[in-house]
Amino acid sequence: MSDYDERPWLARYGDQPADYEIEFGDALSMFRAGLARDPSGDALRYFDGVVSRRELDELSDALASGLLANGFAPGDRLAVYLQNVPQFVIAMVAAWKAGGIMVSINPMSRARELSYLLQDSGATVLVSLESLYDQVARDVVPGTDVRLVLTTSELEFQTRDDERLFAGVSRQRHEGTTDLGEFLAEHRGQTPPPVQLGPDDVAFLTYTSGTTGVPKGAMNTHRNVVFTAQVYRDWVHAGRDGAIFGIAPLFHITGLIGHIAVSMLVPAPLVLAYRFEPQVVLDAFLEHRPAFTIGAITAFSALLNAPGVSRDHFSSFTSIYSGGAPISPAAERRFLEATGKQVHNAYGLTETTSPMTVTPFGSPSPVDPESGALSVGVPAPSTVVRIQDDDGKDLPLGEVGEIVAEGPQVVAGYWGKPEETAANLPGGALKSGDVGFMTPEGWVFIVDRKKDMINASGYKVWPREVEDVLAEHPAVRESAVVGVPDEKRGETVRAFVSLVPGASATPEELIAHCKERMAAYKYPRSVVLVDELPKTVTGKILRRELRGGS
Incomplete structure (x- = not known):
């Protein structure tokens, strides 16, 4: 029996069942059950409208x-x-x-x-x-x-x-x-x-970002939607203590499930504020006193840097999660110090209908002592996460490879694209394109995207590790690390950095900061200071727009 068959994390988190009984056959039945439980309750709050x-x-x-x-x-x-x-x-x-x-x-x-x-x-x-x-x-x-x-x-x-x-x-x-x-x-x-x-009917099409080709329409089924809504309610405590705040865009899989679907299931009010504007969001926190939200760490960073922000803005929250972009341990500590609230990690893709791994509520994610990465959680219930090599073979626990997931949240395929479905979802298991490893206790750590790996003089450099080290510098607000051509090394490491408002640091100072903390082949040879890093609407930093920049 392999490590994956034993799935030791299921025993560790025994307060939740290993295999969920999916409560509803379709998302519309889920909506109607919530309606029957609380017909006069608030479904949506939009500024002063209900x-x-x-x-x-x-x-x-x-x-x-x-x-x-x-x-x-x-x-x-x-x-x-x-x-x-x-x-x-x-x-x-x-x-x-x-x-x-x-x-x-x-x-x-x-x-x-x-x-x-x-x-x-x-x-x-x-x-x-x-x-x-x-x-x-x-x-x-x-x-x-x-x-x-x-x-x-x-x-x-x-x-x-x-x-x-x-x-x-x-x-x-x-x-x-x-x-x-x-x-x-x-x-x-x-x-x-x-x-x-039926459970296998498609509830909605959500399109991938198209970073490796044209966007593909992931077919998120009603089974996918109902299952992941339950994961949010049971493992993340979404909506169990009050209103849910829609900080993520609703079009994105995080908004569709972590905001809309779970608000229908619980049921709980969903607070909307048109689009993300830090001062507007903070005002809405005070007005509506939500208990749960999930969003990219870049959004939370923007809130912490907004004028007049205080602990009171976050005092009503009992559960805060982040997904869509990696969290560094430094960013996690900074959020805790500023708000008094622990931000929990979750990880998923459009094709996993939001989470495939979740940090169980109330359990801070561990930090890997070697890479310094913060864990993205343990596999969600009824979910098997494997680490595989380029040939699709399982790697031993602790070794780095591609993260592959199978479970009730994995989509049936891509709309009208059977070849892409066969390539990315062989046998119904999703090849994530993310590189990481798993500990014997079941904690999953992401190293980086496969396509973002930098090859410097034959050595692998993962941008995520360099970014985490940069995040430890008090003047650094955000960073993005890319590989750029280099005559001697083939590729070399370049960092683009935005600073905390009012703080100052020179490129040379930031290079020295990394050099003191990293192997010689890893630290950035150049640092470019920018006002803002390019991002998707969901807060993911677009490294591809920075490659080749100067």
């Missing part, structure tokens, strides 16, 4: 009925091109009630990207912010299968038009579109016919 569970049910009924009356059929795709607004959740539930699939689109997508996503998914309905339709979608829709465009505004569902977010925003009507509010009013009171959804 949508109850009963109202969310009625609005999604109206939208589903209208969709069906306009030719939407089971299996059709509804694309959502929105920020963190209540309409996002209404559209998601309505798509399920109509027997369809929601397509989650990054609101930062421009014309070329939006065109690809609409064409690849074959979406027939688009729900879009009026501003995004005007700026982007207007010229894209004619070349797609979209037959119905429903537009809406960020000003809906609230009356306090915060100038920090909504300066200059006004209602817009565009030819060829239908106002979502009017569409809902027209069909209010109608109920769509019963729909049969």
Whole structure:
């Protein structure tokens, strides 16, 4: 029997079952169970606006009925091109009630990207912010299968038009579109016919970032959604003590599961604030007093650097998690010192419908003494995580290789891409593309992305380790390490660093800081100071944009 078959971490965390009984066959049944438990409770809070569970049910009924009356059929795709607004959740539930699939689109997508996503998914309905339709979608829709465009505004569902977010925003009507509010009013009171959804039906398509090719639509099934919502509730304590704050973008898998799905399951109120603006988020913390959130560590860092931040802003939280970007031990300590709250680590991908490994609630992640990395947790229940070599063979515990996961959260495949599915999900196990190792106790540590490894004079340098060392310097806010061409070494190490506001450090000082703490082949030979590092909307630092920079 191998180390993986024994799965020792299941015994260590015996307060949770090794194999979950998935409570609902589909996400719509999960939503309806939460509605039955607390029909008058808050489903969504958006500034000073509130949508109850009963109202969310009625609005999604109206939208589903209208969709069906306009030719939407089971299996059709509804694309959502929105920020963190209540309409996002209404559209998601309505798509399920109509027997369809929601397509989650990054609101930062421009014309070329939006065109690809609409064409690849074959979406027939688009729900879009009026501003995004005007700026982007207007010229894209004619070349797609979209037959119905429903537009809406960020000003809906609230009356306090915060100038920090909504300066200059006004209602817009565009030819060829239908106002979502009017569409809902027209069909209010109608109920769509019963729909049969199964665990293996696709709940939504979430697109990968496309860093190694064109974006791929991960087919997140209803089984995936229900299972990972339970993991958030049971292992992360999401929603168990009060409201959930939506700090991550809803279009991203973290927002879809760690915000929306778990809020339906518990049920618990979900607080939304349009998009991430540190001062607005901090004000919302004081106003709504949420108990749980999950977001990228870069977002939490931005909150800690916001003017006037205090411990009181975080005092209502009982559970805070971070995912989407690695956390250094220094960042974890800094957050604890500033807020008095422990930030826990979780790790997953679009293809694992959010978490594959989780730091159990109340258990701080250990630090690997050799690499200095902070663990991303232990495998989630019913999940097997393996470390494999390039030939797909299991490596002994403690050895570094590719992280491979299989379990109820792993997607069925990529929409319309059987070859990519076979390559990345052989036998239903996800090849993550991340490199790491596992301890005998089951703690998983990520070393880095395979494609980000730097080869300096034949020695492997993992950017993550250098970044963690840089994070120990008190003046460093964020860093990104890349390999750049070098005549003598083949590649050499370059660090891009942004500093804490008001702090100062020279490139030479930062190089010396690393040189004192790392092997000679690892420390950066050059440091470039920048105001901000390039990031995705979810807070991941884009190393690829820095390669070749000077």
